[in-house]
Amino acid sequence: MRNPLNSYIEAIPPSGIRKFFDLVSEMNDPDVISLGVGEPDFDTPWHIRKEGINALNKGKTFYTANAGLLELRKEIAKFMKRKYDLSYDPKDEILVTVGGSEAIDACFRAMLDRGDEIIIPEPCFVSYKPCAIMAGAVPVVIDLKAENEFRLQPEELEAAITDKTKMVFLSYPNNPTGAIMEREDLEKIAKVIIEHDLFVISDEIYAELTYGDERFVSIASLPGMRERTVVVNGFSKAFAMTGWRLGYAAGPEPIMEQMKKVHQFAIMCSPTLSQYAGVSALRYGEEDIKIMRSEYDRRRRYLLNKFNNMGIPCFEAKGAFYLFPCIKKFGMSSDEFANAILNEQKLAVVPGSAFGNSGEGFLRISYAYSLEDLQKAMERLEKFIETRQSK
Amino acid sequence: MKKEKLCVLNTVKENVMRERLLSAIENHARISTDDLAAITCSTPEAVESELSKLEAEKVICGYHTLINWDKAGEETADAFIEVKATPQKGVGFDQMAAQISRYPQVESIFLISGSCDFIVFISGKSMREIAMFVSEELSTIDGVISTTTQFILKKYKQDGFDYQGYSRDERIVTT
Numbered sequence: 001m002r003n004p005l006n007s008y009i010e011a012i013p014p015s016g017i018r019k020f021f022d023l024v025s026e027m028n029d030p031d032v033i034s035l036g037v038g039e040p041d042f043d044t045p046w047h048i049r050k051e052g053i054n055a056l057n058k059g060k061t062f063y064t065a066n067a068g069l070l071e072l073r074k075e076i077a078k079f080m081k082r083k084y085d086l087s088y089d090p091k092d093e094i095l096v097t098v099g100g101s102e103a104i105d106a107c108f109r110a111m112l113d114r115g116d117e118i119i120i121p122e123p124c125f126v127s128y129k130p131c132a133i134m135a136g137a138v139p140v141v142i143d144l145k146a147e148n149e150f151r152l153q154p155e156e157l158e159a160a161i162t163d164k165t166k167m168v169f170l171s172y173p174n175n176p177t178g179a180i181m182e183r184e185d186l187e188k189i190a191k192v193i194i195e196h197d198l199f200v201i202s203d204e205i206y207a208e209l210t211y212g213d214e215r216f217v218s219i220a221s222l223p224g225m226r227e228r229t230v231v232v233n234g235f236s237k238a239f240a241m242t243g244w245r246l247g248y249a250a251g252p253e254p255i256m257e258q259m260k261k262v263h264q265f266a267i268m269c270s271p272t273l274s275q276y277a278g279v280s281a282l283r284y285g286e287e288d289i290k291i292m293r294s295e296y297d298r299r300r301r302y303l304l305n306k307f308n309n310m311g312i313p314c315f316e317a318k319g320a321f322y323l324f325p326c327i328k329k330f331g332m333s334s335d336e337f338a339n340a341i342l343n344e345q346k347l348a349v350v351p352g353s354a355f356g357n358s359g360e361g362f363l364r365i366s367y368a369y370s371l372e373d374l375q376k377a378m379e380r381l382e383k384f385i386e387t388r389q390s391k
Numbered sequence: 392m393k394k395e396k397l398c399v400l401n402t403v404k405e406n407v408m409r410e411r412l413l414s415a416i417e418n419h420a421r422i423s424t425d426d427l428a429a430i431t432c433s434t435p436e437a438v439e440s441e442l443s444k445l446e447a448e449k450v451i452c453g454y455h456t457l458i459n460w461d462k463a464g465e466e467t468a469d470a471f472i473e474v475k476a477t478p479q480k481g482v483g484f485d486q487m488a489a490q491i492s493r494y495p496q497v498e499s500i501f502l503i504s505g506s507c508d509f510i511v512f513i514s515g516k517s518m519r520e521i522a523m524f525v526s527e528e529l530s531t532i533d534g535v536i537s538t539t540t541q542f543i544l545k546k547y548k549q550d551g552f553d554y555q556g557y558s559r560d561e562r563i564v565t566t
Contacts, residue, residue, distance in 0.1 A: 021564035038566035125566065175566070242566075298415055298430045305429030350564070371419050375426075 012133055015126045016354025020338060024348045033377050034348040038175060040240035040321070041368045042295075045288040048239060048281045055276035062272060066264040068096025068248070069275045075282040076248050084207070084218045086231065088250040095249045095260055096270045096278075099242075100205045100234040101127060102263070103249035107201050107230045108135035110258035116166040121152045122356025123324070125175045125203070140165070143358035146326060149315045150179035154188040161192075167199045170219060173206035173319020176355045176364035178300075180210060180319040183217045190222045200229040205247070206320040208238035208289050211297045214318070220250075227252050230259075235274075237320075238289055239281040244274040296321050299367040299374055306378045310385055321368045324352060328361040330388050337363065344387070345380040405441075408433060412441055413450070418551075420454045457550050468518045469546075472525060473507040473539040484508060487534050496524050507539070518542055 021036055043049075067073065073090035080086040088094050097103040104127065112118060114136040120128050121142040132139040142160050144150045157168065170189070172181040181189070193200060202219050210216040220229040234247025247270075249259060263269075281288075300323065307314040307325050314325035327337050334351030341347050352362030367374060411431040416422065424442075428435045445451040460467045474491075478484050484502050491500055491511060499512040511529070515521040522540065530538050546554055 015565075017564055017566070024564075034560075034564070036564040037560075037562045038564070039562055041560070041562070294414065301430050301432065302426055305426070371422070375422075 008133060008136075012130045017126055017350055020335075020350060020354060021348070023339075024342065027342070029346060032342070032346045032348055033373060033380065035366050035369060035374070035377050036348050036350050036364075037366055037368055038322075039242040039368060040237060040292065041370065042240040042292050044239065044241050044244070044277075045281075045285060047284055048241065048277045048288075051280035052244070052273045052277035055273045060272055060276055064096075064269045064272050064275055066269055067092075067094070067260055068270055069272075069279070072096055072275050072279050072282075073248075075279055076250070079282045080231075080233075080250060084204075084216065085221050086218055086226075086250065089253070092253045093250055093256050095256055095263060096275060097234075097247045097249060097263060098267055098270050099236060099245045100203060100232045100247035101131075102267060103230075103232040103234070103247050103259075104128065104201065104203065105131050105135070106259045106262040106266075107232070107249060107251075107255075108132055108137060109262045111199060111201075111230070111255060112137040112166060115164065117162060117164040118167045118169060119157065119160050119165060120169045121156075121171075123150065123174075123176050123352060123359035123362070124169070124171050124355060126355065128169055128171070128203075137166075138164070141356065143356070144177075144179075145358070146315065146324075146362070149317075150174060150177040150324070151181050151185050152189055154192050157189060157192050161196050161198070165196065165198060167201060168193060169201050169203070171203040173210055173216070174322075175206065175320055176322050176350070176352065176359065177324040177362075178317025178320045178322040179315075179324075180214070180216070180317075181219075182214055183222075186217060186219045186222060190219060190225050193228065194224050198228070200225070202229055202231050204231055204233045206237050207233060209293060209296060209320050211293070211300060211318045216319075230255060235278055235281055239285050240288075240292065241274075241277070241281065244271070244277060246270055246274040246278050296367060299369075299371055302371060302374060303365065303367055303378070306381075310382055312385070321366060323365045323367065324359075324362050325365060326362050330385075334360055334362060341381070341384045345384045347377055347380040347384070408437070408441055409445070409450075412438065412445070416451075416454075457552055459546075459554065461546075466516060467514065468516065468521055469512070469514045469543040470518075470521050470525075471541045471543070472509075472511040472513060472529065473541070474509040474511055474529070475536040475538075476508045477534045477536060478508075479534060487532065490532055491529065494524070494528065496521075 024032060073094045076094050077088050077090040080088060108131055112135050115138060117138045117140045118132050119142060120139050121144050129139045140160055142156050172179060200219055204218060207216040218231060220226050220231050230249055230251035232249050235241040235244060303323050304314060304316060312325045314323055317323050330337060334353040338349055338351040350364040352359030352364055408431060415427060415430050424435045424438050427438045476487055479486055488500055491497055496513050496515055497511055498514050501510045503510050513521055525538055525540050548554060
C-alpha cells in the first residue's frame with residue numbers, strides 16, 4: 001500500500017506541551033499539582049453564559065454570515081477602538097473566527113505563497129511554526145534573549161530578513177514568557193518592517209492581561225502599520241471563554257477578503273451560540289475583565305516574590321498569565337528539571353524548551369491557578385530546590 | 392506648600408495600599424504577611440501596621456472560616472426569624488437590636504424594609520433548640536410584636552461560596 005500521509009504534515013513534530021503532559025496523565029496520580037494549564041481558571045461570567053443559553057432557547061441554531069454576525073462585528077469594532085485606538089470597518093475589515101488559532105491559520109493561507117519566509121520569534125506558542133509549514137511557507141526563527149526580557153530587538157529582526165521574507169509574527173503579551181512590548185519597542189520594530197516592506201501578524205489574544213501602569217499598545221496603531229498588519233484577538237483569555245471557540249481577525253479589506261474566502265470554504269462560520277454570547281461579553285464584560293486581571297496580577301506578584309526569595313532568576317513579566325523562570329543554575333535541562341520535579345515533588349510544569357530552542361533553561365509557570373494552589377506548588381518547588389542545593 | 396503636597400501623595404498611597412490589602416485578604420484570609428507584602432507591592436512592616444489600623448477602625452471585623460457543618464458530620468440547624476417590633480421613643484429600633492444581638496445564638500441581625508422590621512439569623516444544634524429560643528427568649532423581649540420562623544432546609548450558596556459548584560479542575564493542558 002502507498003503511504004497514505006502527507007509528507008509535510010508527517011514531518012511536523014507533535015506539540016512539546018502535549019508530550020510532557022501525556023507523561024503527567026500517564027502517572028494518573030491525584031497528588032500531582034499542575035501549573036501547566038494555559039487557560040483561565042475562571043468560569044465564563046454568568047451573563048455571557050446566559051446569553052448563549054438565551055440564543056439556544058430562541059432557536060438561534062442556524063449559520064451566521066461567513067464573516068460572523070454583523071452585530072458582533074460592530075461590537076468588536078467598538079471594543080478595538082475603545083481599547084487600542086484601532087479603527088476597522090465591521091462590514092469588511094473584521095472576520096469572526098473559531099478562536100484566534102483559526103484566524104492565524106487563515107491569515108497564513110491568505111497571505112503567504114509557497115516558499116515565502118515568515119519570521120517567528122521564539123519562545124512562542126507551539127502552533128505558529130506548524131501552521132506556517134502547513135501553509136507552505138518557511139518559518140525563520142529568531143531566538144529571543146532573556147536579557148532583553150524576550151522582547152524582539154530591531155537588530156535581531158534585521159539579521160533575520162532575507163529577500164524571501166514576507167511576514168513577521170508578533171505575539172505580545174507572550175505565551176510562554178509573559179513578555180510585553182511597549183510603544184518604544186514596537187516603534188523600532190515598525191521602522192524595520194516598513195523599510196523592508198514586510199507584513200505583520202500580531203497575535204494579541206492576551207492584550208487585556210497586561211499589568212502595571214502601561215496600557216497595551218497594538219503595533220497596528222502605529223503610523224504606517226495599519227495597512228500592513230493583521231490583528232488577531234479573541235474571547236478565550238480576556239473573558240475566560242476558551243471552550244466557546246470564538247476569536248477574530250482585523251485588517252485591511254483586501255487581505256480580509258481573502259481570509260474570508262479561506263474561512264468560508266474551510267469553516268463556514270463560527271459557532272452561532274458563541275457569537276451571541278460574545279456580543280454580551282463585549283457589551284457588559286468590562287468589569288469581569290477587571291476582576292480577573294487584578295486576581296492574576298496578585299498571583300503574578302506573589303510568584304515573582306517567591307522566585308526572588310528562592311534565588312531563581314525570573315524577569316518581571318507584565319503580561320498573559322505566565323512567568324518564565326530560569327533554571328540554568330541547577331545544571332539540568334528544562335526537560336530534566338520538569339521530569340525530576342514531577343517525580344520527586346509531584347509538581348507538573350511545562351519545560352521552556354517546548355516553546356523553541358531559546359526556551360531551553362527555562363520553565364513556563366502558569367498562574368491560571370488559585371492562590372492556594374500556587375502556595376502549595378511553591379512549597380514543593382522550595383523543597384525540590386533544597387534537595388538540589390544540598391546535593 | 393511642598394509639605395502639603397507630600398501629604399496628599401501619602402494619602403493616595405495609603406488609600407491604594409488599603410484597597411489592595413482589603414481586596415487581597417477578602418478571599419485569602421490565611422495568607423502570610425510576607426506574601427501580602429509581595430502582592431500589595433509593600434513591605435511586611437507596612438502591611439502589619441495597616442492591618443492593625445484596619446482592625447482598630449473595625450474596617451476588618453474578623454477573620455472567619457466558612458465551614459460546611461453538614462460535611463463535618465455535625466448536626467446543626469439554622470433559621471431566619473422575621474421579627475415585627477414597636478420602635479421605642481428616642482432610640483428607635485437600636486436598643487432592641489442591641490438586646491437581641493447579645494444572644495450568642497444570634498449570628499446576624501438586620502433592620503430591613505418591607506413587611507417586618509428585623510431579620511434575625513440564628514444557628515443552633517437542632518430545630519427544637521431554635522424553636523425554644525424563639526418562644527422563650529426572642530418573642531418575650533419588650534416591644535416584639537410577633538415572630539415568624541423560617542428554617543433553612545438546604546444551603547446552596549453562602550458568603551459567595553457555591554456549595555454545588557464543581558471543585559475538580561477539568562482543564563487539560565493543550566495551550
